Amino acid sequence: MGCNTMAKDILVVENLKKYFPTKKKGLYVKAVDGISFTVREGETLGLVGESGSGKSTTAYNVIGMYGVTAGKIYFKGVDISGDAGKRPLSLKKDLQMVFQDPGTSLNPQRTIGQILALPLKVHKIPGEGERLEDRLIQLLETVELPPEYIYKYPRSIGGGERQMVAIARALATNPSFVVLDEPTSALDVSVQAKIINMLIRLQKQFNLSYLFITHDLSLMRNLATRVAIMYLGKIAEIAPAVDFFRSPKHPYTQMLLSSIPVISGAEEEMKPKKVPSRGEIPSPVNVPPGCGFHPRCPMARQICLEVDPIMVETIPDHFVRCHLFAGAAEAREVVGA
Amino acid sequence: MADASVAKPMSSAVGAESIVQIKDLHVGFKVFGGLLKVLNGVNMVVxxxxxxxxxxxxGCGKTTTVKSILRILPGEARIFHGEVLFQDKNVYKMHPHELQKLRGQGASMIFQDPTAALNPVFTLGEQISEIISHSGTQPEGKKEAIKILAVKAFREATLPDAERMMETYPFQLSGGMRQRACIAMALATPRDLMIADEPTTNLDVTIQDQVLRLLKNLVDQRGMSLILITHSLGVARETTDRIYIMYAGNMVEVARTAEIFERPLHPYxxxxxxxxxxxxxxxxxxxxxxxIPDYMNPPAGCRFEPRCPKAMERCKKEKPEFVEVGKDHQVACFLYYQVPQNGVQHHG
Structure with a gap:
């Protein structure tokens, strides 16, 4: 799980904002409120947060389902934050997505073959002299499903197999970047294990980069190259996975880690003890002034109620957005929040 | 680990002090095209x-098992064999008034999705008052007494501003608060048993932590029994004393919580x-x-056999029963059938 710092950035997000208007004029749901991160070639960035933290909105902005309110998204050096509806076909081919619930993301009226054939037809993939069916069988093989599944319907296969079909569909166009929006949270652990191992294998095989959205930190420990924690539309902490779990900095990260139910004493020792969970995530319409986390933070001081902290690099590649670590800013370069 | 009490072969953990006993329960569901044989001889003691x-x-039958305790299985369910005893009385031979007493004072249940469990068109106050007045612990018509109990229940469930909660509709609350409201309703009047069916599956991990701590504290304070259904071994480890592992309508292993994690035996x-x-x-x-197997045509022997890395010839034909492999530790697997005959006492 060594972090390859030499790798190129494949996706760069700069100060991304996505506001949704409410019925009241001038009042907005600030789903994503100025976040910056990068995804490097061949790595997995885990984007972790509670429901309502804006992680799915971030994913939808990257994939182009929503237009951005402000900020920039660069993919392979090209600005793609313009009109999401006018993205070129070649870009859509290169950026694919797997959704949380395969029960609703696969059309129940179509056979698996038809589902997998659609992206191939749109992107005119099997060239002259190649049979569509051969390509479909090959796709099913990559996700370890037998060829006769082309004729099955999504309802007749299990939840895990459906998600494998959804993954095969995302891989149909040979993308280099895949957004995975909680691909295993609707599945049982024994099925999850199989899918996760397959995703790791496919990543190596096709040199894929993943943006992995999840709320499961234990899973990220075993999968992600780097982890980013989101809270109320902002990134609270971002660090390489090994460093992140060894020395979590942000009080919210510590609260998240201490809340995870674990199955062994060794894991229990890794959980920070001093930040027990309390309070709930506030509504993104009425974001608290200052640091958005201060109503739940046991270490909140006066400054947290007034000033929103900026992102600080505490040690190389480990960024925290918290006033507790603002001292480190004097010594190091400050990265705009 | 030393225990002075005499260990009995089958129910050594609890013996005569059991509150719920399920004995060899077989439950099926009549559906179009056949019969789903879901529960396949469940044995359980609380x-x-x-x-x-x-x-x-x-889909392994966890909810079906606990619904059978309250006799709230859906209409298409059929019980073929076995019995369910609540405080040594057969639930399926109870008179209507006894059943009412079981549901009003014996056991209460909270469900996975609090949004579906609460009625959206009544205030929380109206809903909890109805539960209290039907529990049979309060004389009818004493509105004030019921209100005091209701507010107390909301306060104990750490809901902020308990008086205002009486006038609140479920949609005005977050998911975590709704589940707290459900817990308040389940514990408003004294009960002997609390059944919690995946109470935190829909909640975020920080909220799950809070709700589980609350549930555990309230149950401990009252000295109640708790049946917690979950698919997360981590959640069970932090909340329970003893764990039943269930697979495809069978209990496959049971042991003290620490023992399950230190010495798991069943291949599942x-x-x-x-x-x-x-x-x-x-x-x-x-x-x-x-x-998980198709319940229409389940495997004839051990239901885990088709997925089991250690399956033997015998597993295809016979269904393994629980065998004692240590103190309070039972496994339904042929791999451990030799152990008791050696006369060796195994301790975890």
């Missing part, structure tokens, strides 16, 4: 004041444990191949 976990994957239990991503890292195991 002691007084004991916190039990039932852990298993989706070990498989399940290895699948869970650990905070300490080390990657994710390959998972358990295959999937």
């Amino acid at each position: 002691g007084r004041g004991e916190k039990i976990g039932i852990v298993g994957e989706t 239990t070990t498989g399940l444990l290895s699948c869970i991503p650990k905070l300490t890292g080390g990657g994710v195991a390959e998972g358990i191949p295959g999937r």
